[in-house]
Amino acid sequence: MSSPDVPTRGPARPGPYIVAGILLAIAILVPLLVPVYSIDQPRLAGMPFFYWYQMLWVPITAGMVGVSYRLVTKEDRRRREVARGARTGEEEQ
Known part of the structure; x- marks a missing residue:
């Protein structure tokens, strides 16, 4: 786990957050499209499509x-390392 005492002040890369958001949006929105899979x-x-499709999700x-x-925690860990490196560099000077 990450330590809460180290701030995440390193530059954030938007890529991992965008991918995570898209994955979560798919996981939430696709099962809400009931008319698409409301068939027998x-x-x-012996189980109708409607039920096994939901269970598949x-x-x-x-x-x-x-x-x-994993994407978000990996990015958070990377940002903490950048912050630690910057802080250590400041302390050495």
Whole structure:
């Protein structure tokens, strides 16, 4: 875990935050599009498409949230290292 006493003052790269936001938006918005998957066929083990499609999104969403978490924490860790390096450089002078 990151230590809260070290500020994250390093420059932020927007890329990881944008990717994490897109992944989270997909995980939230796609299951809300009920008319797209509100059908009976195809069935999987006798279960209508509507139900197994929703259950399929549970592990997909968990994976997307996990990837988002890893991206953001990796960027946070990088920013803390930059802040530590800058602070250490100031203390040496």
